[in-house]
Amino acid sequence: MTAGLGERLAELTGAEVTGLRRLSGGASRETWSFDAAGRGLILRRDPPAAPDPAAMAREAALLTAAAGAGVPVPRVESHGPDLLGSPYLVMERLDGETIPRRLLRDERFAKIRPRLAYELGTVLARLHTLAPDTVPGLPDGDPLEELTEHYESYGEPRPAVELALRWLGEHRPPPADRRALVHGDFRNGNLMIGTDGVRGVLDWELAHAGDPAEDLGWLCVKAWRFGSPHPAGGFGSRADLLAGYAAAGGTPPTDEELHWWEVYGTLRWTILCRHQAERYLSGADPSIEYAVLGRKVCEQEHDLLLALGLTSPSTVPDPLDGHVPGAAAGPHDRPGAADLIDAAAAFLLEAEQPDERLRFHARVAASALRIARRELLLGDAHREAHRERLRALGCADDAELAEGIRSGRFDGRTDEVVAAVRAAVADKLTVTNPRHLSVPG
Incomplete structure (x- = not known):
């Protein structure tokens, strides 16, 4: 495929293509880096199984509009509906770093890190000067209703999600005085940053019309801090973010409004993880990345409970620490199945790729x-413990508990319900990622 793609890109750019390679990340679109005529370029391409030419054309228009508002973005070189069967966008390759853990830990970014929350506030204020109709065809719906419909489409009731939906419905702030063009995925990981500051805002495919506070809240969601204690993208404080926003002409939300959008954003990422997992579960894409995303949903359920003040960080030992190889089952030789799994995992981490x-x-x-x-x-112990929790609440399964939370059936037993949901999420996390339980909200 790489050879055919390189030939088509050479035709598009009118120059020899070198250094073509696919980049990691990008759960919904392919991202490729290459050089042509001395220029570093990036190709964004829909998976052939899920083409969306209108969305790709909108992204090109969004980049152009954002540049006009003073938002740092890569320059669009070309875009179209068909590159080897998929819509595509070619843009300049910006120099800098996008990997969050490097941005938050490397010494080379130490001087710029304290200023980034403020600077990101100024960037968002410039973006939000754009009216929603600046780019025709932007999605424009009720965010909470759309998220609820998306969640319900999986037919997979989740008690933690129902607790969040109840809270969001009961505490929703009044509509914003003005709507704006909202990036929709403005966060650490979608920002190109150099030692001098923000060089580019990337990945515009989720842009829509909405409340400007949505972008501010999304940047502060715990998932985008990557273990940092600083809420604004892991870089700084909410106060610094809002100060930059106000200095560039934006009207900052109240603390209560920002918190609502943080809770909403955490729920949104919960549902988006489940959405990506569906690509594996449906058989549409066998990627190991999508398979594991299905098990990451419980991380966000835990973060929801943290954001709502319904749980606290705790330290749980990893069940795999200190494991000693045991006997194989039945007539089989050692090492047993569990040890073979451990050996395969160690190989994958150590092998040269x-x-x-x-x-x-x-x-x-x-x-x-x-x-x-x-x-x-x-697994066996967790299943029995969960059955006992459900029995104590008079529920046959999670679906009945979730429906009861939504309908108000358990309004007089809130503490019991929260304790049961908290314990279930903690069990899931002990299996999926025990360390996540200890990270503060």
């Missing part, structure tokens, strides 16, 4: 094996 994307997927695959290993150790 020829490119960045394979290294990324090797880490994800090793994580998948560790999840499976923990489930083999704890």
